[in-house]
Amino acid sequence: MHYNLRKTVATVGLFLVFSFVLVLVAPAVKVETEPNTLVVPDDYATIQHAINSATPRDTVFVRKGIYNESLVISNKSIQLVGEDMNSTIVVGNGNTALVIQHDNVNVTGFTFKRPSTMRWHRGIHLLEVKNCNVYGNMITSTYYGIWCYNSMFNNVYENIVTGNMAGIILEISHNNTVTRNYVIGNDGQGIGTIGADNNTITENYVASNGWVGICLDGGSPNCNNLISANVVTQNTAVGISITSDGSAFNRIIGNNVTANGDLIAYNPSGTGILLNIHDNLVMDNYIIGNQAGIQLEYAYNNTVYRNLIANNTYGGIRDRFLSASQNIIYENNFINNTANFSQNVGVNVWDVNSKGNYWNNYNGTDSNNDGIGDTAHIIAENNTDYYPLMEPVQIPALEIPDTIPEFPLWLVLPLFFVVSLTVFVAKTKICHPI
Numbered sequence: 001m002h003y004n005l006r007k008t009v010a011t012v013g014l015f016l017v018f019s020f021v022l023v024l025v026a027p028a029v030k031v032e033t034e035p036n037t038l039v040v041p042d043d044y045a046t047i048q049h050a051i052n053s054a055t056p057r058d059t060v061f062v063r064k065g066i067y068n069e070s071l072v073i074s075n076k077s078i079q080l081v082g083e084d085m086n087s088t089i090v091v092g093n094g095n096t097a098l099v100i101q102h103d104n105v106n107v108t109g110f111t112f113k114r115p116s117t118m119r120w121h122r123g124i125h126l127l128e129v130k131n132c133n134v135y136g137n138m139i140t141s142t143y144y145g146i147w148c149y150n151s152m153f154n155n156v157y158e159n160i161v162t163g164n165m166a167g168i169i170l171e172i173s174h175n176n177t178v179t180r181n182y183v184i185g186n187d188g189q190g191i192g193t194i195g196a197d198n199n200t201i202t203e204n205y206v207a208s209n210g211w212v213g214i215c216l217d218g219g220s221p222n223c224n225n226l227i228s229a230n231v232v233t234q235n236t237a238v239g240i241s242i243t244s245d246g247s248a249f250n251r252i253i254g255n256n257v258t259a260n261g262d263l264i265a266y267n268p269s270g271t272g273i274l275l276n277i278h279d280n281l282v283m284d285n286y287i288i289g290n291q292a293g294i295q296l297e298y299a300y301n302n303t304v305y306r307n308l309i310a311n312n313t314y315g316g317i318r319d320r321f322l323s324a325s326q327n328i329i330y331e332n333n334f335i336n337n338t339a340n341f342s343q344n345v346g347v348n349v350w351d352v353n354s355k356g357n358y359w360n361n362y363n364g365t366d367s368n369n370d371g372i373g374d375t376a377h378i379i380a381e382n383n384t385d386y387y388p389l390m391e392p393v394q395i396p397a398l399e400i401p402d403t404i405p406e407f408p409l410w411l412v413l414p415l416f417f418v419v420s421l422t423v424f425v426a427k428t429k430i431c432h433p434i
């Protein structure tokens with residue numbers, strides 16, 4: 001009897017305790033609320049305060065103004081939206097204007113700048129994140145404009161990145177897209193990758209950068225990247241460069257690569273496309289009016305197929321160190337280059353399946369009218385096109401959008417000239433320190 005009573009009391013007690021625990025736990029079950037919009041400076045005096053107060057999926061909306069803050073988004077997925085790109089300005093007062101350290105963050109509508117006193121400063125730093133979107137911003141006067149580090153599946157698009165030391169850098173970052181950005185007048189490289197694979201760099205306007213337009217280098221291998229449908233023009237040394245050891249299986253397709261390399265003072269590196277590696281594909285590009293069209297340096301097993309290579313002043317293809325070999329170069333149009341091919345002792349292949357290249361200086365005949373010249377075209381020692389084409393190859397038209405919708409050319413062109421002047425002044429200062 002006593003035993004049963006005790007058992008009953010124990011059971012009832014347990015039930016009460018359990019119920020109590022349930023009541024305690026119930027309020028902790030999260031109810032998904034509608035996302036809110038936090039307005040700066042109406043609701044919060046600083047952007048960082050609003051970020052700190054936001055809950056996931058909220059929008060922090062920032063009105064026009066100049067904000068001297070360095071921002072960190074570290075623990076939640078939010079939208080950070082500026083009222084107007086040109087007049088919602090964040091002047092970062094730390095090393096970085098904005099650090100994103102959480103997945104699924106979107107940032108748009110700002111100008112990010114460096115304070116005049118700070119040199120080693122970054123605009124937007126994506127640090128170990130996924131699925132973030134950075135679009136419709138201007139980043140200017142920083143050291144790295146946009147720096148993705150150890151980040152994947154992010155989209156960087158339709159930004160204006162100008163007057164920085166380097167424009168957009170992907171470091172140990174994979175599967176990102178960099179699309180329709182204006183990358184103009186940066187001191188060093190426009191877009192660069194360092195140990196980065198499987199990224200897509202497409203439809204960008206990459207002009208007048210002080211060294212290389214699009215640079216796959218950084219001393220680490222960069223593999224399986226796609227560089228397509230970009231306009232790459234008037235970069236001081238090189239338009240598109242793949243140079244780091246082990247960089248393979250990258251595809252450079254359908255780009256407009258014009259007037260790269262300093263066309264006034266001879267630059268030994270000056271070229272439209274520079275390859276210093278192996279097993280990459282260069283296809284359907286318009287490579288016109290550069291110093292050299294394509295420069296090969298110790299490059300081997302690359303395929304150069306169906307490009308228009310015209311009016312380049314230091315060779316259509318140039319083998320700078322007499323070192324390129326086993327590259328497969330076929331069905332290209334070589335037209336009016338100062339030398340269609342210069343300096344070679346390595347053995348390269350100039351025809352595939354009985355089809356070579358079109359050479360505007362080939363003088364042979366075609367007695368059977370099959371479109372292939374009767375005699376081989378001797379290019380250089382160890383380099384012969386055995387099947388020179390009588391007519392130019394049909395190369396697909398470039399599929400490059402005329403303008404980025406958000407930034408029509410009437411807005412960008414004046415900016416471009418201002419930036420060119422600024423870069424020139426900045427360089428003058430560096431060259432002649434007081």
Ligand SMILES: [Ca+2]
Nearest residue numbers: 366368370372
């Ligand atoms: Ca023939």
